[in-house]
Amino acid sequence: MIVQMGTGARAGDVERVIGTITAAGHGHHLSEGMERTIIGVLGPAPSQDLMEHVQVLPGVELVIRISKPYKMASREFHPEPTVVRIGNVAIGEGEPVLIAGPCAVEGRESLLLTARAAKAAGATMLRGGAYKPRTSPYSFSGLGEEGLRLLAEAREETGLPVVTEVMEPDQVERVAEYADMLQIGARNMSNFPLLRRAGRTDTPVMLKRNYSATIEEWLMSAEYILAEGNPNVVLCERGIRGFDTATRFTLDLAAVPLVKGLTHLPVIVDPSHGTGRRELVAPMSLAAVAAGADGLIIEIHHDPVEALCDGPQAILPETLRQIAAAIGPVYAAVRIPVLS
Ligand code: PEP
Numbered sequence: 001m002i003v004q005m006g007t008g009a010r011a012g013d014v015e016r017v018i019g020t021i022t023a024a025g026h027g028h029h030l031s032e033g034m035e036r037t038i039i040g041v042l043g044p045a046p047s048q049d050l051m052e053h054v055q056v057l058p059g060v061e062l063v064i065r066i067s068k069p070y071k072m073a074s075r076e077f078h079p080e081p082t083v084v085r086i087g088n089v090a091i092g093e094g095e096p097v098l099i100a101g102p103c104a105v106e107g108r109e110s111l112l113l114t115a116r117a118a119k120a121a122g123a124t125m126l127r128g129g130a131y132k133p134r135t136s137p138y139s140f141s142g143l144g145e146e147g148l149r150l151l152a153e154a155r156e157e158t159g160l161p162v163v164t165e166v167m168e169p170d171q172v173e174r175v176a177e178y179a180d181m182l183q184i185g186a187r188n189m190s191n192f193p194l195l196r197r198a199g200r201t202d203t204p205v206m207l208k209r210n211y212s213a214t215i216e217e218w219l220m221s222a223e224y225i226l227a228e229g230n231p232n233v234v235l236c237e238r239g240i241r242g243f244d245t246a247t248r249f250t251l252d253l254a255a256v257p258l259v260k261g262l263t264h265l266p267v268i269v270d271p272s273h274g275t276g277r278r279e280l281v282a283p284m285s286l287a288a289v290a291a292g293a294d295g296l297i298i299e300i301h302h303d304p305v306e307a308l309c310d311g312p313q314a315i316l317p318e319t320l321r322q323i324a325a326a327i328g329p330v331y332a333a334v335r336i337p338v339l340s
């Protein structure tokens with residue numbers, strides 16, 4: 001249930017609604033927008049009596065029953081789009097944000113080279129994994145804390161804020177000391193202790209969709225983070241499993257406008273993992289922006305053949321530059337209000 005207060009509601013009216021909700025055994029979450037206050041009622045489904053009681057309290061404009069299992073992530077709860085700010089970068093404010101970097105941090109020289117190239121090509125954030133979730137336990141699984149230190153050094157030099165993956169609940173605070181945005185990868189989308197722990201930090205979180213997750217499951221995972229008090233969640237569509245092995249995954253671009261209609265959270269797209277093929281990264285980047293994505297996260301490498309992971313999907317910095325130049329006109333051409 002969501003309680004929408006009228007524009008003339010006073011602080012005392014809001015307190016009275018909260019008091020009534022609390023007395024009925026529910027938690028609440030307050031969202032104070034520019035124009036009006038919205039109170040989300042948390043916990044089990046509220047009774048009809050409570051709904052009717054709240055409806056007649058002073059200052060209350062509307063009581064909405066929400067059938068969706070996620071509340072804080074829903075558009076009803078938070079009608080204005082959320083803008084996630086990471087330093088000077090704003091995700092969800094309009095212009096799509098370009099995040100680029102290697103799949104994994106491989107070493108100091110290569111990371112600095114790649115970070116400089118990403119910046120020169122037009123990226124405004126740097127990606128790179130220090131802890132890598134690999135399908136095989138025998139594959140390169142990242143440099144660990146040394147990788148985090150190198151990412152911090154690359155940020156120092158280039159000024160690009162850093163997003164990097166965290167895989168375990170007990171790593172969250174450590175990774176957050178170095179990272180500007182925590183990445184929760186596809187394989188960990190339903191790692192609920194990890195989601196909770198990330199929700200207790202104030203570091204923005206990029207939550208990737210698991211390749212077998214429904215849209216609702218993805219939004220429920222976002223709800224875990226929001227419910228712990230961290231409002232800065234960015235969703236990332238990175239491809240789902242289909243029957244066809246011609247691409248690594250099937251990039252679900254319909255999810256972008258669909259999810260943006262259901263939630264206020266920004267949605268970005270990963271065309272690298274979504275396709276697994278470098279020749280598809282540029283066209284899918286443009287398609288993602290046309291579909292309303294708030295940004296792109298793309299893997300680049302100076303020498304993809306030698307990449308320690310995901311070489312077949314890595315593009316050269318020059319291709320990134322071309323993508324950066326092309327997305328502006330696409331965004332300008334399709335700037336239609338997708339949500340209304
Ligand atoms: C990644 O971005 O490095 C990654 C492992 O992606 P995903 O979790 O989407 O597979």
Ligand code: MN
Pocket residue numbers: 103104273299309310
């Ligand atoms: Mn990768």
